[in-house]
Amino acid sequence: MAPPAARGAASSARLVVLLVLALAAAADVANAGGVKALTPGGRVVHHNHGKFTAGPWKPAHATFYGGRDGSGTTAGACGYKDTRADGYGVQTVAVSSVLFADGAACGACYEVRCVDSPDGCKKGCPALVVTATNLCPPNYQQSGDSGGWCNPPREHLDLTMPAFLQIAEEKAGIVPVSYRRVPCLKQGGIRYTITGNKYFNMVEVTNVGGAGDVAAMSVKGSKRVKWTELKRNWGQVWQTGEDLTEESLTFRVMTSDHRKATSWHVLPTDWKFGVTYQASKNF
Incomplete structure (x- = not known):
């Protein structure tokens, strides 16, 4: 027969094993029914892995709005009172309603490159990064390929004029582009x-x-x-x-x-x- 001290240690070890098994079983029961851990606010808990990375390139078209100095573009549907004062400057874009998603896209950053337009694209097809700060509303009086550029289901980017002129010629008016979501690089905190x-x-x-x-x-x-x-x-x-x-x-x-x-x-x-x-x- 083992001495009392040994028997006590063995009992403690068995107790720890039983507790671990019980916790694992409880987790299995929760997961078996598709139940996920929730935050106090009722949202599903997500675990963060790494940092936000660039998404895939997609085809779209781009136009411009506002003045050559970006006037008429510093407020809008995202609630920003002055994009210059808020640190976004005029490197911004109004996105079509499909991308805007009732305001969910506000603050997202896009890399945009003019493509497939020898007369419209700037030489070398440079790219720029812009922040979504406004909505480009639909124009149902015109077709999607003739004036109603922002009509659903089109993904369209209406750049400020200073941003548009970095990648395309003003005379082009509208150009085909390739765009993708990219991380927003900011100075300082939120x-x-x-x-x-x-x-x-x-x-x-x-x-x-x-x-x-x-x-x-x-x-x-x-x-x-x-x-x-x-x-x-x-x-x-x-x-x-x-x-x-x-x-x-x-x-x-x-x-x-x-x-x-x-x-x-x-x-x-x-x-x-x-x-x-x-x-x-x-x-």
């Missing part, structure tokens, strides 16, 4: 600007790196406000009816590739409406 009032807050999110397009967002206060999911108001403006005043605020942003970035206490306790606050980190 930026947050709250407008509205204490009973209805609208949060504009800018300077988002990685995938660039925000798919979900939540906020947490330093006192009474627990993690609260925001709803998309329009474009990259998110809303909540929670009273966020007099609290240091933390925001969590999830991009379309399910990667998350948490900006801890990015707004101080005495934050002000209309003031932009920048986090220390980005994607």
